[in-house]
Amino acid sequence: MSITRIAAGALMLGLLAFPAFAKNFAVPAKNPSITITLPNDWSTEEIEYGFQARPKDEGVFLSVESAEARQIDKMIGDTQKWMRDNKIKAVEPIKADMKLNGIDSTVFQFRTSDENGPTTVDLILMPAGNNRVMMLTVWGNDEERGTNGKALDAIFGSIKSIN
Numbered sequence: 001m002s003i004t005r006i007a008a009g010a011l012m013l014g015l016l017a018f019p020a021f022a023k024n025f026a027v028p029a030k031n032p033s034i035t036i037t038l039p040n041d042w043s044t045e046e047i048e049y050g051f052q053a054r055p056k057d058e059g060v061f062l063s064v065e066s067a068e069a070r071q072i073d074k075m076i077g078d079t080q081k082w083m084r085d086n087k088i089k090a091v092e093p094i095k096a097d098m099k100l101n102g103i104d105s106t107v108f109q110f111r112t113s114d115e116n117g118p119t120t121v122d123l124i125l126m127p128a129g130n131n132r133v134m135m136l137t138v139w140g141n142d143e144e145r146g147t148n149g150k151a152l153d154a155i156f157g158s159i160k161s162i163n
């Protein structure tokens with residue numbers, strides 16, 4: 001199944017689950033370019049370029065980061081280090097350009113493995129205006145993504161451009 005078809009299906013399902021969500025974030029905090037809504041029961045933690053979030057079962061990992069376009073190489077380098085630190089095998093990603101809620105985006109999907117077996121890491125890059133870039137990262141195996149699928153669909157369905 002193509003990434004575009006998966007993303008479109010996720011968006012449609014996400015719109016159905018949206019009312020159960022209550023944590024709203026404007027990203028970045030200063031001069032935000034998007035808003036995103038997370039489930040109330042997901043834990044969040046501030047990180048260098050934004051925040052990371054996990055559901056109660058910690059089955060999937062989500063991060064939302066923003067940086068100036070000139071910092072994108074460092075941000076991607078930090079993500080590659082994070083993947084190594086989490087024992088995620090380095091592989092060439094599948095790349096696709098698509099719109100995410102009307103926002104031009106580039107998806108890099110890594111179908112790989114970690115110490116628990118097959119896993120998938122998606123890096124989604126989108127312009128953030130004022131010479132900035134947003135990067136969303138999602139990590140989890142198919143079963144974990146399935147268990148948290150409604151929440152992930154709703155999160156991605158909630159992303160709105162402020163610009």
